[in-house]
Amino acid sequence: MSAHQGAVEQIRRSYAEIPEDATPRLAKATSNLFRFRDTGKAAKLSARDLDEVISVDPVTMTAEVQGMTTYEHLVDATLPYGLMPYVVPQLKTITLGGAVTGLGIESTSFRDGLPHESVEELEILTGDGRVIVARDDNEHRDLFRAFPNSYGTLGYALRIKIRLKPVQPYVKLTHIRFSEADKCMLAMQEICESMRHDGEQVDFVDGVFFGPGELYITVGRFAERAPYTSDYTGMRIYYQSIQKRSRDWLTVRDYLWRWDTDWFWCSRAFGVQQPLVRSLMPRKWMRSDVYRRLVALDRKYGVVARVDRWRDQPVQESVIQDVETPIDRGAEFLSFFHDKVGMTPVWICPLKASSAWPLYPLEPGKLYVNFGFWGMVPLPRGQFDGYYNRLIETAVHDLDGHKSLYSTSFYAREQFWTLYNGDAYWPVKREYDPSGRLLDLYDKCVRGR
Structure with missing residues (x-):
């Protein structure tokens, strides 16, 4: 101390x-x-x-x-x-x-x-x-x-x-396949509210959307012992295992970082999921912060954009967002997203706030479902950067949802302060930063000053 x-x-x-x-x-x-x-x-x-x-x-x-x-x-x-x-x-x-x-x-x-x-x-x-x-x-x-x-x-x-x-030392995983989004959302809601599946307590719940006819809920529970443990820090890839097996076992540490080795599935953009590349790449480099630095370098020097121009490929928009809707509107969002954006896979994660937090107004006790999607999408001819992200912002709020602010945002100022509770923000801002030395939330997260 x-x-x-x-x-x-x-x-x-x-x-x-x-x-x-x-x-x-x-x-x-x-x-x-x-x-x-x-x-x-x-x-x-x-x-x-x-x-x-x-x-x-x-x-x-x-x-x-x-x-x-x-x-x-x-x-x-x-x-x-x-x-x-x-x-x-x-x-x-x-x-x-x-x-x-x-x-x-x-x-x-x-x-x-x-x-x-x-x-x-x-x-x-x-x-x-x-x-x-x-x-x-x-x-x-x-x-x-x-x-x-x-x-x-x-x-x-x-x-x-x-x-x-x-x-406990281990986590037992069960991957449950669905062919319809509405049934998947209903099953997820039942599992989350009962905190049980197949007669057992549930400690972890998330899922993946691979396409309209292929969705999975993964439920996990702690265990004192395991008949075996899988390793997804080398040649094997965690998200691909979801489609191949219905049961799996991980150490608790490997479970917590199961997504990090391949940055969910985004390592494929760097060729890391190709067997030859993967076999030559040191394990210590297969982690999210290394991939994030590669993205930052590309943003700085525009390598991918130059290659796309050389190959006469369409201009691409970065669509990197986490959003959530009430779980009973989740199937609607997935239908919109597949039709208008078409990126897969999509991460699915249920959440419930226990109390009210003013700047991110989730209704306490209400079950939401988060959708995470991260990648590049070719722009339609005649459209400009921000096209897809604006579509997503509109759809999310039409479905009574919310959008995290860690990535690009395009809200008008008045709309932003309505969505993120300017009435609660500004009295605290004036109390603890009266001269405005720090950017305000809109300037930082939307205007990017």
Whole structure:
């Protein structure tokens, strides 16, 4: 904790030294955002000394964690105690601060909600340069509740106290195939509400849409023993196994990172799913942060766009989003998405919030289903970048859904503040960043300033 206090003092001083006309930007070793913007006059604020697990308490089942700590680092610290965070986002280098301020989701979200719902305390460097401790029961409650989905526009998480839950060494997986989306959504709803399948308790639920006639729900449950365990960190690919087998077993750690080795299925864009390429690629390079850096390099130098022009291929639009709708509207969204966008696979993950969080207004106790899709789609002739993403935004909100803000957005200002509760945001913004040193949520997530 003394080392943490030194790091806090360092970042506080660094923040105070940033010129008033420069926008502070948190410099992180990794990023899972997909807003590649010109930072202009932004001043980088180093967080290099804020990436450690401070302590794990197996008695109270809590951990004190610095804001830039990755979930990979935290899980490695908690599993030896037989504990894990309630919600572990799918990619190893997502940070706790990022998951809380930018939201996160995983296959425990049908029961445990989003990562911020297991947070007990936040130490925050606010926009006006103060370091405060916010909890749900103290004088900074409004900041504590508004921090999720604020994306660093109210301040930066320096320390997080998070609750943990017990785990068992293995996870038993059952993949259930459906040929119709409406039946898949109905079955998912029944499993999530009963928290049981085939007479057994369910600890994890997610799924994959491979096409209109091929959908899967994957249910998982903890187990003390396993007859075997599969390994999807080498030649074998996890998402492909869903189509090939109905039962599987993983260690709990391999289950938590089952999507990371191939960045779900996005590693195929780099040829990593070709057997020869895969056999030559070091395992340590097969991880989401390596692929993310390759995408950033392509955005910087435009390699793919140049090759497409050389091959006389249509211009492509990046369609990288996570959205959710009420689960009873999920089949409608999949029908729209397949007809208008046509990208596959699509990740499916149910979620339920336990209480109201003002900047991301999910109805407490209501079951939603998240759809994740990440890739490039050729633009129709005569259309311009943003065509597909605007279609998706309109469809999601027509279905009473929501869209995460980690990627590109195209909302008009008035619509944005209606959807993301400007009435709750602005009083907190004025209280903790009265001079507007940090960008506001619209400028950061839509205008990309």
